[in-house]
Amino acid sequence: MRCLLLLTTILMALPAAAQRPRSVLPLTRETLSPADSARATRFALAQSFLNAAQIERAIVILEDLIAEKPNDHAYYEALKEAYESVKQYENAIGLVNERLDLNRPGTAPLLMVERARLRYLNGDEAGALDSWDAVLVSAGDQERLYRLVYESMMQVRLIDRAIIVLERGRASTKRPELFQTELAYLHGLVGAHDLAMAEYLALLKANARQINYVRSRLSQALQQEGAMEASLPIVRTHVAQQPSNRSFRELYAWMLTENGDYEAALAEYRTLSQEEAQAGHILFDFATQAADLGAFDVAAGAFDEVLTRHPETPVAAEAQLGLAGMHRRQADRLSASLGEEEARPHYESALAAYRRFLDAYPTHAESPETLRRIGELQHTVLHRYEDAELTLLEVVQRYTNTRAALQARFDLGRLAIDRNRLEEGRIIFERLEASLGHSGALAERARFERALIQFYQGDLETAGALVTTLNQNASTDIANDAIALRVLLLENPGPDSANAAVQHFAAAKLLYRQRQLEATIDAAEQLLSYWGQHPIADDARFLRGQALLDAGRLPEALLAFGELALIHPESPLADRSLFNYATILDIRMQQVSEARAAYADFLLRYPSSLLVPEVRARLRALREAGV
Amino acid sequence: MGRTAALLIFLGCVGNAPAQEVLIPMDTQQSNHLKAYGVAYWVLQQGVSIDWLLNYRGGSFLLQSFPALEGELALRGVAYQQLSGSEAAVIIAEVESERANTAVVRLDKPPRIAVYAPDQTLPWDDTVLLALTYAEVPYEMIYDDDVLSGSLQYFDWLHLHHEDFTGQYGKFYQYRNMPWYIEQQREAESAARRHGFRKVSELKLLVAQTIRQYVLEGGFLFAMCSGTDTYDIALAALSTDIVPSEYDGDPVDPGALGKLAFEETFAFTGFRPSFNASEYEHSDIDTGPPPPQLQNPALDYFTLFEFSAKWDPVPTMLTQNHVATIKGFIGQTTAFRKQFVKPGVVALAEAPLRNEVKYLHGSFGQGTFTYYAGHDPEDYQHFVGDPPTDLNLHKNSPGYRLILNNILFPAARKKKQKT
Structure with missing residues (x-):
């Protein structure tokens, strides 16, 4: 009985359920009137013509459609686009005017800016400006309308006028925070980088967390010619006026670094670091960056500051090592260009910095290698052999089984040779x-x-x-x-079975390695007096020249290299000798016109030498200097 | 110091006595082909004439020796041979012999060279600037304002490279937010306004027409990469708008194809401009990169045609080289489709079995034009932002030689054609 009742209920409910959805069905072609349906078909056809670039055929259909249904927005948009794509701007303007006449609420400003743009494209610049202005006159405090005009102007790249519109909007609405990103971008487009920067600063003032956004925008914008020069003074003024604004200062410090003004950047980072939560990190990062870029003095200042002001923080150890490494790099660079003596103070500084590191952090993971580096510096650069030996032995004994200990053993071997x-x-x-x-x-x-x-x-x-x-x-x-x-x-075999000439030459080389310059010169001269015709003679002459040069006996070194090129013109060392001859004249003795003659002679004698590019560069430099 | 002075005098005296003539070989014996052109130019600047020995040892140069010559050759690393007067006469006789396809062309006067390029640094190299700078050939940079103010009259030779005369900023729409693009667009729009134009394309058309007049009156034009086809496209589009709205704010003229004036162009006819703003292509003149299986510097190459040195000295000069086959290279314009090349224009080089021309030459009025497709002969595919090619590594580049042939060609003394 209960089953029968249930079945009856279901059967009664079915027709009702079947009817209900019909009333909520969306409007489909089946539901359209025949006239609407025909219009939909014609509209689809017009769109196909548009897609197939048969614009004129599409226009004919769309004009009919809009005549039948002037209010239809889809027909209006399609016809306007069609007119525009075939440059029938008069027709497009007429269409917009008709639309305006329909006077639908809220659409007038939109249509007016559209009419303005079409007038501009039609060559009627004055009419276009009038139309845009008409919208602006009635815009009052409506932000939307200023934006509408600005976007319309940007479509025809009237950037200067778009800027004026946004500024007018800002003034009329009394909201100076409006359009900041837009104006910053537009000012950048027209090359008014100072004004663009002022907008970015206003943005930062309102929200300091925008600093990364601003930096990312500026990293590209500042690459434009003159952008950095125009922007920096603005930021500097803002920092001076609002010294407590951290985001301004952060931006300023970053820009100074980008501009290569490391000293000024350090001053800003110093101020910033006073308030940072992670003590020393800002200065350390800057110091590392400056050292990598070769701004050694500034980097040293920044490292020192981390060490002085944050000695107990984890970053201090890294700063101490960073400082030592930086001095070492600076010294190596100086040594390569100006010689070992000029670089010595920086090597001493590196040594001192390594020592301070060891004193402060004796159990640090970098301690073994740091101690070894001290030994290496004492040996190879400062030539304090006894100190070096003690240091390297300490590495081997204290840090057995480390990579540093193995390297220290190698260094000790070399030291033993140098100590004979x-x-x-x-x-x-x-x-x-x-x-x-x-x-x-x-x-x-x-x-x-x-x-x-x-x-x-x-x-x-x-x-x-x-x-x-x-x-x-x-x-x-x-x-x-x-x-x-x-x-x-x-x-270089002979002249006897013991190869005495080479043996003698080897002994002279050892003396040279051991920095016994006078003894080297004597040994080389002795070799030349015994075996002047032996094939090793050119090597001996070259070695003698090097020792004379290192000993500062320049005129003799000059003659030694010059003679070699004359006595052994076919020697593999001849080009190098003549090159040394020319560079001694040029750089050490400052006899540039003689040097120029020697370089020119070099090019004629050894056109295939690997040193040719260097010689040419030097010769051109002398020529450009008017020598 | 006395010994030093003596040594210096001795070193200075060891050199050989100066020869009467100097031959600068341009075959595989030459150590630096590119600098050799610079030396030739420098010699002309010194008021000394040069005999360009077409098809003789790769297009060698023969000239009278003078005191500073050998030092300059050595400084620039250019290989040379000293010859006696009789040895030189034998060579001249050999070159002028009717049996050989060789000829002597006398070079008299260094041409005044202008390179059409903006002041702005753009993120790609200009191979002609690279070639001229490396070869130490002096030139002046000119741009739109100079062209329109009549500066072209002061130059014999004008070079165009990666330019876009259609006013579409090289069709680099994808880079529109890059600083260099913004700067380029700003400068171009500002120049257009300065000259009373609303659109950059209108300014560029006037520049193209001024250059056309320059050639008509006897100027020599050399163009590479997109400087070739965009120049002709701009001239053809003189009475229509072929620029999509992305670049100038209004659409392409729907009847543009029917309004192209091919009679205005130098080298191409019947082509169809590309109206797609995002397509990195200006028209169908360019073949685009070779098929994928050939996109390999080792497989892609083109060959130079051989011309009669005595009857066709101009194309012969332009094709002087130490090799006949040159490795290919891609550019925004890589090669020209043959079907669009006007009759009367001479193909100087083409890729074999492909329907394309790489290098062409023609006359217009009293002047001539030469188009060389591709961007950088020593960088198979030069991308935006790539570093410029270091020509120290390509001293013997056959591809670059073709560029430098062009700068010497206006120096040739005009002589009566044989009849």
């Missing part, structure tokens, strides 16, 4: 090679040093055998040096 303890050096390198399993770059370097020791000791056969194994791996840094040594050994 060749056997000790040989043993150090042999053991180091064994510890490294005879493979890897450091092992190869150790083997080459071993070959050099054999060479210095006169055991040329063993030296040759050792470098032969190195030659096989041309990818290593040491391969070129090894090849050079091998060539020297192969090309």
